[in-house]
Amino acid sequence: MEPILETDNLWKIYHIGKVDSPALRGVSLQIMPGEFVAIMGPSGCGKSTLLHVLGGLAQATRGSVLLDGNDLSNMQDAERTQIRRCKVGFVFQRFNLLPTLDVRGNIRLAQHIYGNEFDPHRFEMTTNVLGLSHRLHHRPSELSGGEQQRVAIARAIINEPKILLADEPTGNLDTANSDAVLALLRQLHRDLGQTIMMITHNPEAAAYAGRVIHMRDGLIVDGIPA
Amino acid sequence: MMLELISRNILHRPIRTFITVVAVAVEVIMVLVVVGLTHGLVTDSAKRVEGIGADVMVQPPSASVFMAFSGAPMPIKLAGKLQELKHVRYVAPVLLQFSSSGRLDIVYGIDPQSFALVSGGFVFHEGHDLQNPDDILVDDWYAKARNLHAGNSMSILEHDFHVAGVVEHGKGARLFVQLKTLQELSGAQDKASVFFIKCDHPDDATAVTDEIQQMLPRYVVRSLKDYMSLMTSSNLPGLQIFINVMISLAVCIGFMVIFLSMYTTILERTREIGVLKSLGASKAYIVRVVLGETTLLCTVGAAVGAVASFVITHVLVHAFPTLVILIQPEWVFRAILIAIVGGLMGAAYPAWLASRRDPIESLAYE
Numbered sequence: 001m002e003p004i005l006e007t008d009n010l011w012k013i014y015h016i017g018k019v020d021s022p023a024l025r026g027v028s029l030q031i032m033p034g035e036f037v038a039i040m041g042p043s044g045c046g047k048s049t050l051l052h053v054l055g056g057l058a059q060a061t062r063g064s065v066l067l068d069g070n071d072l073s074n075m076q077d078a079e080r081t082q083i084r085r086c087k088v089g090f091v092f093q094r095f096n097l098l099p100t101l102d103v104r105g106n107i108r109l110a111q112h113i114y115g116n117e118f119d120p121h122r123f124e125m126t127t128n129v130l131g132l133s134h135r136l137h138h139r140p141s142e143l144s145g146g147e148q149q150r151v152a153i154a155r156a157i158i159n160e161p162k163i164l165l166a167d168e169p170t171g172n173l174d175t176a177n178s179d180a181v182l183a184l185l186r187q188l189h190r191d192l193g194q195t196i197m198m199i200t201h202n203p204e205a206a207a208y209a210g211r212v213i214h215m216r217d218g219l220i221v222d223g224i225p226a
Numbered sequence: 227m228m229l230e231l232i233s234r235n236i237l238h239r240p241i242r243t244f245i246t247v248v249a250v251a252v253e254v255i256m257v258l259v260v261v262g263l264t265h266g267l268v269t270d271s272a273k274r275v276e277g278i279g280a281d282v283m284v285q286p287p288s289a290s291v292f293m294a295f296s297g298a299p300m301p302i303k304l305a306g307k308l309q310e311l312k313h314v315r316y317v318a319p320v321l322l323q324f325s326s327s328g329r330l331d332i333v334y335g336i337d338p339q340s341f342a343l344v345s346g347g348f349v350f351h352e353g354h355d356l357q358n359p360d361d362i363l364v365d366d367w368y369a370k371a372r373n374l375h376a377g378n379s380m381s382i383l384e385h386d387f388h389v390a391g392v393v394e395h396g397k398g399a400r401l402f403v404q405l406k407t408l409q410e411l412s413g414a415q416d417k418a419s420v421f422f423i424k425c426d427h428p429d430d431a432t433a434v435t436d437e438i439q440q441m442l443p444r445y446v447v448r449s450l451k452d453y454m455s456l457m458t459s460s461n462l463p464g465l466q467i468f469i470n471v472m473i474s475l476a477v478c479i480g481f482m483v484i485f486l487s488m489y490t491t492i493l494e495r496t497r498e499i500g501v502l503k504s505l506g507a508s509k510a511y512i513v514r515v516v517l518g519e520t521t522l523l524c525t526v527g528a529a530v531g532a533v534a535s536f537v538i539t540h541v542l543v544h545a546f547p548t549l550v551i552l553i554q555p556e557w558v559f560r561a562i563l564i565a566i567v568g569g570l571m572g573a574a575y576p577a578w579l580a581s582r583r584d585p586i587e588s589l590a591y592e
Binding site: 055057088090110112 | 231497508509
C-alpha cells in the first residue's frame with residue numbers, strides 16, 4: 001500500500017530580517033491511508049509549521065511532500081490551493097468558523113468552494129455523525145466550544161478529504177468537550193476510515209491516535225515508522 | 227451559496243452597509259439631479275420657444291442657439307423687410323434681456339400686437355394684456371413661485387412694473403414687457419434680439435429660411451425644427467463640461483467610499499479570508515466574494531439613489547415651480563452603471579489585496 005502522505009528531508013526556513021530561522025530541519029515521515037497519527041512536541045518545535053506545509057498552506061524550502069502522489073513542494077500557490085481544496089480538511093484550535101453563517105452555511109461553504117453541488121445525503125450523514133442535526137440554524141456565537149469544533153470537523157470532512165489535519169483541536173476546550181471531540185475523531189477514523197494527523201501537546205489526546213510521532217527542534221525524534 | 231455568504235457579510239455590519247449604500251445613493255442622486263436640471267433647463271427653454279408658434283427665427287450674426295446669450299444688434303426696421311417676403315405672414319420682433327435681480331430671469335420685450343399674431347395670443351389666467359409702458363405679464367409658474375397676481379407691483383431691471391396679467395406658461399419667456407420699455411431700460415433703442423416669423427404654411431419654412439439667408443447672408447436663420455434639434459446641453463457652452471465635472475466628482479465619491487469600505491472590511495475579515503483559503507478557496511473565489519459584495523452594495527445604493535432622485539425632484543419642483551428637472555430613463559441606467567462600475571473600481575485593489583493574503587498569517591490574525 002502506498003502512503004497517503006510522505007515527506008523526505010523536509011525543510012522550512014523562515015527569513016526574519018537578515019536572519020534565517022529553520023522551523024523544519026529535514027523531516028521525513030510516512031502516513032498510510034486510514035492511519036490516525038498524533039504529532040507531539042513542545043511549543044516551537046515545528047509541529048504547526050509541519051502541518052501547514054503538509055496541508056499546502058505554506059511552501060517547503062527544501063525536500064519533498066507527496067500528498068496522494070502529488071508533490072506539493074514543486075507546486076505554485078494555485079496548484080497547492082487546488083490540492084488543499086480536494087484532498088485536505090483542516091481543523092484548527094480556534095475553530096475558525098465564519099461568524100456570519102449558521103452551522104448549515106459553514107458546512108455548505110466547504111462544499112461550495114470544492115465545487116460540488118449541495119449533496120443532501122452526504123450533508124445529512126455528516127451532521128448526524130457529528131450530532132449537529134438539531135443545531136443547523138444556529139450561528140457560531142450561539143454554540144458551545146465543543147459544538148463549534150464539531151462544526152469545524154463536519155466542514156473539514158464534508159468533501160471526503162484524503163487526510164484530515166487537526167491543529168490542537170482540543171486546545172480551546174474543557175475536558176468534557178475535549179473527550180467528546182477526540183472520541184469523534186476516533187469514530188471517524190474507525191467507522192469511516194478517515195486518515196487523520198493531529199497535532200497536540202496533550203499526551204491524553206495523543207493516546208486516541210494509533211501512532212504518536214515526537215518532534216523537537218524541527219526534527220522527528222521518534223515514532224517515524226508507519 | 228455565494229449570494230448567501232455575501233448577503234450575510236453585508237447584514238453583519240449594518241452601519242457600514244448603511245453608510246456605503248447612502249454614499250452610493252448620493253452619487254446617483256448627484257448625477258441624476260445635475261443632469262436632470264441641465265436637461266430640464268434646456269428642454270424647458272426650447273419648448274417655450276417652440277410654444278411661441280413661429281416657423282422661422284432670425285438672429286444676429288454669430289448668435290448662439292441659446293438666444294439669451296445674444297445681444298440686440300439687429301435694427302428693428304428689418305422687420306418691415308422680412309414682412310415683405312413671400313410666404314411670410316407675420317413678423318414679431320423680440321428683445322431679450324437677462325435680469326439678475328434676486329434670481330436669474332429672461333425678460334421678453336414684445337410688441338403685443340405682432341407677438342399675438344405670431345403666437346396666437348396669450349391665454350390669460352388673470353388680468354389683461356400689456357397696455358401701459360410699465361405693465362408686465364408673468365406666466366402662471368412664475369406667479370405661483372412669487373405669489374404674484376394681476377394688480378401687484380414688482381421690481382425688475384431696476385424698474386417698478388405693474389403686473390397687468392398672469393398668462394399660461396409656454397410662450398418663450400416667463401416675463402413680458404413692452405418692447406419700447408425694454409429697449410429704453412437696456413439702452414437698445416430700435417433694436418431687437420430675434421425676429422419670430424410665422425409663415426403662410428409651416429411647409430414654407432424652408433423656402434422662407436433660404437430666402438432670408440440670401441437676403442441677410444451673415445445672419446443666423448433657422449427653422450423651428452432646426453432650432454429644436456440644436457437645443458441640447460452639449461450645445462450650451464461649458465454645460466457639458468460642467469456635467470462631466472459633476473459626474474466625475476460623483477464617481478470619485480463613490481470610488482473612495484467603496485475603496486475605504488472594502489479596504490476596512492478586508493482588514494476586519496483577515497481571519498475569515500484565511501479560513502476561506504484553508505478551505506481551498508482560490509484567489510479568483512476571494513475576488514468574487516469581495517466584488518460580489520461591492521456589486522450588491524452598489525446596486526442597492528444605486529436603486530435607492532434612483533428612487534430618491536425622483537422624490538427629491540418632486541420636492542424641488544413643488545418648492546420651486548419654475549424649476550424644471552427632467553430625469554431621463556437612459557440616464558437612470560447610466561447613473562446606476564456609473565455607480566456600479568465606479569464601486570467595482572474602488573473595490574478592485576482591496577479584492578486583489580485580499581486574494582494575495584498569506585493564509586497562515588491570516589489565520590493567526592487577531
